[in-house]
Amino acid sequence: MESSANDVLLSVTGIDRAFPGVQALSRVCVDLRAGEVHALVGENGAGKSTLTRIIAGIETPDAGEMYLDGQAYRPGGRRQAEAAGVRMVMQELNLISNLSVAENIFIERLPSRLGFIGYKALNRAARDAMDQVGLSQIDPSTPVVSLGVGQQQMVEIAAGLSRRCRVLALDEPTASLTDSEVELLFAQINRLKADGVGILYISHRIEEVLQIADRVTVLRDGTVVATRVAAELDTDSVIRLMVGRDLDPDALSPGGQRGALALRVAGLRAGERVRDVSFDAYRGEILGVAGLMGSGRTETMRLIFGADRREAGDIYLHGSDEPAPIRRPRDAVRLGIALLTEDRKEQGLFLPLPIRANVSITRLKGVSTLGWLDGARERAVAEKHVGSLDVRCSSSEQAVGQLSGGNQQKVVIAKWLYRDCDILIFDEPTRGIDVGAKFEIYRMLATLARQGKAILFVSSDLKELMAISHRIMVLSAGRVAGTFARDGWSEEQIMSAAFSEYV
Secondary structure, eight states, X not given: OOOOGGGEEEEEEEEEEEETTEEEEEEEEEEEETTOEEEEEOSTTSSHXXXXXXXXXXXXXXXXXXXETTEEOOOSSHHHHHHTTEEEEOSSOOOOTTSBHHHHHTTTSOOEETTEEOHHHHHHHHHHHHHHTTOTTSOTTSBGGGSOHHHHHHHHHHHHHTSOOSEEEEESTTTTOOHHHHHHHHHHHHHHHHTTOEEEEEOSOHHHHHHHOXXXXXXXXXXXXXXXXXXXXXXXXXXXXXXXXXXXXXXXXOOSOOOSEEEEEEEEEETTTEEEEEEEEETTXXXXXXXXXXXXXXXXXXXXXXXXXXXXXXXXXXXXXXXXXXXXXXXXXXXXXXXXXXXXIIIIOOTTSBHHHHHHXXXXXXXXETTEEOHHHHHHHHHHHHHHTTOOSSOTTSBGGGSOHHHHHHHHHHHHHHHTOSEEEEESTTTTOOHHHHHHHHHHHHHHHHTTOEEEEEOSOHHHHHHHOSEEEEEETTEXXXXXXXXXXXXXXXXXXXXXXXX
C-alpha cells in the first residue's frame, strides 16, 4: 500500500516532556502515515522512547497535542491507547516470567469457557503467532523464564504482532535478534504495511533502518533535527544528523598484541545448552563469540562466571594447572572475572538506586573508610565514569531506573570498569546503544585490550564482531563449531559454522 501526505494517521505537534534535571522532549512534531514505516533515530537520551511512550499512553506530555485520524487523541493510559488501536512493543521486556509463552502472547484474551482456559486452542493460536517470527522450535507451553533474552524478545514481538492495531510502535525490536530473525520480522512489518498499519520504528542499527523505513526522523537532545525520505539518506548522513559530527572508522580496529594465556575453559557442560565447550582466551585479545539464538553463548558465559551450575568441565586462569574454584559469581569477581549480563534490567542493575550506588557496588572498599561509606568518594568515582562514558543524566544521584535503556547499559559497563578485572565478559554490550556510543565502547574495548585485559565479546551483530575482534569463536547448538583468526575469516564461513550443528 502506497502512503501519501493525505493519509496522515497520527499527528504529534509541539510535545514537551521533562523529567527531574532533564528536558526529554522540546516542541517535538512528527506525523505517521497509514501504511508506512516511520523510523525514529538518535543517540541515547535523544527522546525517542519517551516520544513513543507518550503516543502509547504510558507517559503523559507536559504540553502539545496529538491527533489520531484527525480526532484529538490524549490517552489516559496504555489501555486507552490500545483501545484506540495504538500498541507498543517496548525495548525493555514486559513479560510475566512464570507464565508460558502462549499465555504471555494472549494474556489479555485467553480463550476460556465457563471460566476455564482452553489450552489446546491457546497453544494452537500461539503456534501460529510464533511461526511468523521464527519460534517454531519452541513449545508454546514453555515457561518464558527458561528462554534467553533474544527468544523472549521474539515472544514480545509475537504478542505485539498478534493484536490488530492501527499504529504499532516498535522500540529496538531487533536488538537481540540474528539476521535471519530480522528478516522474519521485516516480512511481518511489510504485511502490516500492506494492511494500512502505521509503524513507528526505533533502532540504532542504521543499515536496518534504511532498509525497512519509508521516512526517518532524527532526534537530538529532545528536539527534531530533520525528517527525510529514507531513500535519500545513507549511513554516513544519518550519523552526521544524529551526533553532529563524523565518526572515525579507525576506532573499529582492535590493534594491540596478544599476550599470555588468561583463561582456559576445558569440557564445560550443562544440559543441552552447553555441550563440551573448550577454548582459550589471551591477555590483550578481544575474543568475539558468535552463534545463533539458543546456541549457548550466554549460557557458556554464565557458567564461567559461576552464575549457573556446571555439570562438568574446568576453568583455568593465567596459565595455572589447578582449576579455579569458581562456584558462584562472588568467586569469579574475587578472581578477577567480570560479567556484563545480557539482561541489564533484571541482572545488571539496582534500578531504584542512584547511579553512584550502582557504579560503586562492585568495589565498596574503594569508597569506604573503616567500613563506613564515604559519599564524597563514591560520587567522585561515579562522576568520573559517568563523564568518560557520556552517561546522559542529571547527576550521579539520579535513579538508574529513570535513564534510557542505552544509558543504563553504560552504567553497567561503568561498574565493571571501576572493579578493574583482568578478564572481562561482555554479553551484548551494545544492545540498545546508539551508533555514537557504540564507537566509544569499541574504542574502550580496544584500549582495555591494549592494557592487557582479556575480553570475551558476545554479540548477535556479526558485522560488529568482525570489526573489533582479534578472533571469533562460533557456538552452534552448545558446541564450539570453529574459531577463526582475523586474517582468515569470512561472513560465509562464520555463518556456516553457526548452522553446522543444526543441519
